Amino acid sequence: MTAHLKGLVLDFGGVLTTPLLPAALAFEQREGLAEGTLLTGLYLNEEGIRLTERLERGTLTQIEWNEAAGRLLGIAPDNLMGRVFADLRPEPAVIAAAAEARRAGVKVAVLSNSVGLAPWNLYDGYELEDLYDAVVLSEEHGMRKPEPEIYELVLEQLGLRGEECVYVDDTAAYLPAAAELGFATLHAVDPPRTVATLSGLLGLARPGEDPERVTV
Structure with a gap:
């Protein structure tokens, strides 16, 4: 790590x-x-x-x-x-990497611009409250990415500084605000490469070839 x-x-x-x-x-x-x-x-x-x-x-x-x-x-x-979003499914490789990070002592959070929780709940079945150390859904706090305050909120819930964390998002526009707070940032465009890069950064496994661009 x-x-x-x-x-x-x-x-x-x-x-x-x-x-x-x-x-x-x-x-x-x-x-x-x-x-x-x-x-x-x-x-x-x-x-x-x-x-x-x-x-x-x-x-x-x-x-x-x-x-x-x-x-x-x-x-x-x-x-x-x-x-x-009926065709969305869990991404097992990234979910497994998050679980492995927690086993290694890394605090893991979810930060999501939410899409409403009813009548359809995007998060059903993912056991977020049980599998992650903090869960920040935008609608519950009246703010959204890329506002700095929502990244600060997740840091507060984790009890960490930005410089101690990696932030992963598939929307590139949401990365600069995290970087301004000191996060290492990773643009997720392909699950195997996302996992390979995280594995290298967090010491979870041998990094894969052709990792995604990461800024630290």
Whole structure:
């Protein structure tokens, strides 16, 4: 283990789960939408961005988001969030690496921009409260990544400084704010390489070849 590293903070969707993009593409196919409709309609659209940010802060319910996003996309709103991410599955290699880190004495946290907990709960079945030392879901605290305060909150819950932690996220835009607080940052784009890089940093196993770029 790199001597000063005592904590590991993991994003949830796309890190502890399978990647988000294939799930979104599968949703579009099921709904008969043109490829890219979800991204364009919700995440490159000013109103869609506003809705999602409100959802992540907990000022909009998932049901309200479903209704508004359904209108933007021109599709039925019923359990829309659950339909969008129906194909997401646990990412066993990263989950196993997190468990191994804890066994090695590393504190492990989950930091997630949440998508509402009802009627569909993205986190069901992952045993977050039992398997991790801290869990910070944005909607429960009225803040979201990349606001510095939410990274500071997870550090407070772990009882560690940024310089003692690694932060892993599949969204590159959420890494600089963590780096400003001293975190080593890892952009997760491929689970085997994510695990290989973490293994090298935390001394969990022999590092794999072609590790992902990491800044310490």
